[in-house]
Amino acid sequence: MVLAALLPLLLFVFPLWKITLEAPQYPTPLGMYIYINDFADANPHDIKNINLMNHYVGMKYIPDAIPEFKIFPIGIIITTVIGLIIALKANHKWFLYWFIMMVMVSTAGLIDFYIWEHDYGHDLDPKAIMKFTNPDGSVMGFQPPFFGSKDILNFTAHSYPQLGAYCLGGGIALGLVAYFFGKKEKTLKA
Amino acid sequence: MRKFKNPMLVLFGLALVFTSCGDQKKGNSGALTSNAAEKVYVAPGEHDEFYAFVSGGFSGQMSVYGLPSGRLFKVIPVFSQDAEKAWGYNEETKPMLNTSFGFVPWDDSHHPDISQTNGELDGRYVFINGNNTPRIAKIDLTVFETTEIIEIPNSAGNHSSSFVTENTEYVVAGTRFSVPVPQRDMPINEYKGNFKGALTFISVDPEDGGMDIKFQLMMPGFDYDLSHPGRGKSHGWFFFTTYNSEEASTLLEVNASQNDKDFIAAVNWKKIEEYVNNGGGTKMPSNYAHNVYNEETHTATSTMKKEVLVVNPTDVPGAVFFLPTPKSPHGCDVDPSGEYIVGNGKLSADLTVHSFTKMLDAIEGKKYDGDAYGIPILKFEDVLAGTVSQPGLGPLHTEFDGQGNAYTTFFISSEVVKWKLGTWEVVDRQPCFYSVGHLMIPGGNSRKPFGKYVLAMNKITKDRYLPTGPEVTQSAQLYDISGEKMELLLDFPTVGEPHYAAGIAADIVKARSKKIFDLKENKHEYGITSDADVRVERNGKEVHIYMSMIRSHFNPDNIEGIKVGDKVYFHVTNMEQDYDVPHGVSIIGANTSELLIMPGQTETFVWEPKQPGVWPFYCTDFCSALHQEMQGYVRVSPANSNIDLSWSLGD
Numbered sequence: 001m002v003l004a005a006l007l008p009l010l011l012f013v014f015p016l017w018k019i020t021l022e023a024p025q026y027p028t029p030l031g032m033y034i035y036i037n038d039f040a041d042a043n044p045h046d047i048k049n050i051n052l053m054n055h056y057v058g059m060k061y062i063p064d065a066i067p068e069f070k071i072f073p074i075g076i077i078i079t080t081v082i083g084l085i086i087a088l089k090a091n092h093k094w095f096l097y098w099f100i101m102m103v104m105v106s107t108a109g110l111i112d113f114y115i116w117e118h119d120y121g122h123d124l125d126p127k128a129i130m131k132f133t134n135p136d137g138s139v140m141g142f143q144p145p146f147f148g149s150k151d152i153l154n155f156t157a158h159s160y161p162q163l164g165a166y167c168l169g170g171g172i173a174l175g176l177v178a179y180f181f182g183k184k185e186k187t188l189k190a
Numbered sequence: 191m192r193k194f195k196n197p198m199l200v201l202f203g204l205a206l207v208f209t210s211c212g213d214q215k216k217g218n219s220g221a222l223t224s225n226a227a228e229k230v231y232v233a234p235g236e237h238d239e240f241y242a243f244v245s246g247g248f249s250g251q252m253s254v255y256g257l258p259s260g261r262l263f264k265v266i267p268v269f270s271q272d273a274e275k276a277w278g279y280n281e282e283t284k285p286m287l288n289t290s291f292g293f294v295p296w297d298d299s300h301h302p303d304i305s306q307t308n309g310e311l312d313g314r315y316v317f318i319n320g321n322n323t324p325r326i327a328k329i330d331l332t333v334f335e336t337t338e339i340i341e342i343p344n345s346a347g348n349h350s351s352s353f354v355t356e357n358t359e360y361v362v363a364g365t366r367f368s369v370p371v372p373q374r375d376m377p378i379n380e381y382k383g384n385f386k387g388a389l390t391f392i393s394v395d396p397e398d399g400g401m402d403i404k405f406q407l408m409m410p411g412f413d414y415d416l417s418h419p420g421r422g423k424s425h426g427w428f429f430f431t432t433y434n435s436e437e438a439s440t441l442l443e444v445n446a447s448q449n450d451k452d453f454i455a456a457v458n459w460k461k462i463e464e465y466v467n468n469g470g471g472t473k474m475p476s477n478y479a480h481n482v483y484n485e486e487t488h489t490a491t492s493t494m495k496k497e498v499l500v501v502n503p504t505d506v507p508g509a510v511f512f513l514p515t516p517k518s519p520h521g522c523d524v525d526p527s528g529e530y531i532v533g534n535g536k537l538s539a540d541l542t543v544h545s546f547t548k549m550l551d552a553i554e555g556k557k558y559d560g561d562a563y564g565i566p567i568l569k570f571e572d573v574l575a576g577t578v579s580q581p582g583l584g585p586l587h588t589e590f591d592g593q594g595n596a597y598t599t600f601f602i603s604s605e606v607v608k609w610k611l612g613t614w615e616v617v618d619r620q621p622c623f624y625s626v627g628h629l630m631i632p633g634g635n636s637r638k639p640f641g642k643y644v645l646a647m648n649k650i651t652k653d654r655y656l657p658t659g660p661e662v663t664q665s666a667q668l669y670d671i672s673g674e675k676m677e678l679l680l681d682f683p684t685v686g687e688p689h690y691a692a693g694i695a696a697d698i699v700k701a702r703s704k705k706i707f708d709l710k711e712n713k714h715e716y717g718i719t720s721d722a723d724v725r726v727e728r729n730g731k732e733v734h735i736y737m738s739m740i741r742s743h744f745n746p747d748n749i750e751g752i753k754v755g756d757k758v759y760f761h762v763t764n765m766e767q768d769y770d771v772p773h774g775v776s777i778i779g780a781n782t783s784e785l786l787i788m789p790g791q792t793e794t795f796v797w798e799p800k801q802p803g804v805w806p807f808y809c810t811d812f813c814s815a816l817h818q819e820m821q822g823y824v825r826v827s828p829a830n831s832n833i834d835l836s837w838s839l840g841d
């Protein structure tokens with residue numbers, strides 16, 4: 001359980017998610033890592049160059065910082081502390097509660113990510129240089145995929161979780177495993 | 191590089207690479223029927239195996255080709271103004287063409303040579319000589335741009351240049367035309383005994399590559415034609431061919447062809463270096479330009495140097511010897527082992543090869559055949575290693591494949607001849623179309639040649655290409671030398687006259703090639719690193735515009751308050767930080783070239799508006815989907831108007 005509580009801390013080291021944009025003119029694709037507290041270039045200046053591309057269709061610049069970069073790290077630290085207290089002091093039932101809490105927190109994070117992506121892809125400058133419409137006449141959005149790959153105009157966008165996300169997931173899963181072990185142990189003792 | 195998500199893909203890719211290598215080797219060895227087209231075909235998107243840096247001769251530049259395809263990638267401006275790249279036109283690079291004669295917009299570039307470490311090409315720099323107004327330039331291969339030019343005082347016809355020693359300790363520049371030193375008003379027919387031939391040793395800083403004249407060896411007034419460094423066992427020596435040992439000053443075609451033998455001058459530069467380091471030599475008043483381009487300020491500075499250290503060869507006993515060599519030798523070439531020194535006697539029917547070991551023995555035994563101006567002449571028979579008998583007519587230049595073979599060009603009989611070192615037997619000959627000058631094997635000028643191709647550079651093409659009026663292209667020809675017999679693979683046209691070339695495996699160079707200049711590191715006096723610094727300043731009649739450019743606009747793009755009679759400096763910074771997104775700029779009626787500005791770089795052009803009006807400027811390099819919109823206006827008012835300076839972008 002201690003391990004379960006500590007694993008999500010690796011989010012401060014490894015990126016959570018990565019969005020990659022491929023196009024023929026970019027033999028080295030443009031890429032952006034999403035860390036729990038930062039956006040980072042996959043290669044130098046990638047975010048600047050993504051912004052430069054996207055301004056033609058009226059997308060906003062990727063901000064240097066978003067409120068989530070403050071909230072999420074605090075959330076992870078709090079849940080880790082709670083996890084550690086539970087690991088050392090509480091019985092296995094609490095392991096399950098921690099697991100449920102983590103699943104909820106993570107889901108909230110993912111929903112937030114989706115909302116940001118949707119807004120980023122759809123809240124376009126009305127004075128956009130190039131305006132594209134869908135076949136039904138509605139304004140075309142440029143939301144990158146939430147998970148997986150998708151063609152957006154001349155780009156193919158990929159969006160996949162990274163090592164940080166796997167650490168978080170692993171930690172959460174370990175919490176559940178710890179719960180079952182704790183349960184088994186208790187049953188044996190009894 | 192593309193990042194592979196799946197390690198299996200990477201393994202698969204590596205497997206492909208290894209497989210294809212294996213196939214290539216098989217293809218090269220002993221294929222009975224070969225397909226020249228296949229051998230030079232580099233598929234779209236694939237890279238050539240070698241870079242070839244080919245001199246432009248009277249174009250003054252150096253062009254970059256890929257081998258084996260013969261595709262031209264870039265013409266690097268060196269000694270001549272180039273409006274395409276604003277070289278010598280923008281304020282930043284004008285100082286690069288400064289000399290003691292003032293601004294010289296042209297030269298005749300001859301012999302590129304690539305820097306070496308331990309006798310092998312290291313791919314850091316290419317050096318090339320300007321022949322007419324003696325200069326040596328250095329091209330930095332991280333940017334493929336000329337970053338330093340040093341003028342050579344006391345020299346004229348800077349031809350036996352610019353060859354580097356085994357660790358790039360020195361780049362050497364020898365004079366072809368001897369001249370009075372110091373220059374003075376004197377009768378031409380008093381040449382003999384009075385003119386001098388300066389051999390200049392320019393040290394190259396091992397850290398930053400900075401060039402500095404270490405010393406000039408003041409030799410007798412012969413013509414010093416070509417040179418090469420010793421390597422391996424002969425490292426520490428330098429060899430120069432001479433002609434006109436007759437010291438004629440008129441009708442040289444006859445008068446300089448009378449002596450049966452001229453000389454190869456063997457110079458023990460390590461000995462002279464030691465002499466100089468111990469305070470030897472004489473400081474001579476002089477005046478020559480040293481021009482350095484700074485990559486952080488994106489600006490060149492020119493400094494006039496006032497002194498040069500001169501060494502009299504007879505003051506350093508044991509440092510300089512003459513090796514008699516038949517008939518006005520041109521190329522002076524040292525084999526990869528450093529043992530053989532080939533003298534390509536251009537009016538001789540034979541090729542003369544001297545032995546370094548025998549030369550040392552002869553010096554040891556003091557077996558001299560007299561002296562010339564106090565410099566000992568060794569006996570021809572004592573230093574001769576062998577003679578390649580009757581290989582062709584008019585031998586000019588020899589290079590080596592590292593497998594014991596030498597390849598010599600013959601101008602008059604228009605051919606490349608392959609022969610064996612040591613046995614001196616001719617192995618093969620192939621015609622050239624026509625009148626070949628130099629040849630080049632990548633790395634052929636080092637301890638470790640890449641003996642796969644030889645590139646012959648021809649002086650005449652006549653009917654080889656579609657005619658283009660009286661002036662037709664010059665050309666190079668590529669031969670496969672991987673087998674016993676040479677095979678002509680390709681003809682390709684060149685820029686200007688290809689006197690000589692230097693080649694190197696692309697892998698050594700391409701990984702170091704810069705993609706952009708870091709905007710944060712931009713220290714240009716008038717550069718800006720953010721749009722917040724965009725402004726226009728007036729200083730009397732001078733107006734300085736601090737302008738930015740990024741896809742797809744200039745900032746500012748509307749400027750008012752400029753007056754007729756102003757001198758307007760456009761200092762334009764390309765704010766892009768993406769690979770291959772240059773922008774250009776010019777304005778109607780500018781009496782200079784455009785600017786072509788790389789990401790992160792700042793360049794400046796001057797505009798002196800002559801009429802009131804509203805004058806457009808625009809981006810001259812198709813940069814983006816909105817390139818056509820990348821434009822702006824400058825309002826010019828009469829000289830006496832009182833409109834204040836203002837500037838803007840967007841409403």
Ligand SMILES: [Cu+2]
Binds near residue numbers: 820
């Ligand atoms: Cu542009």
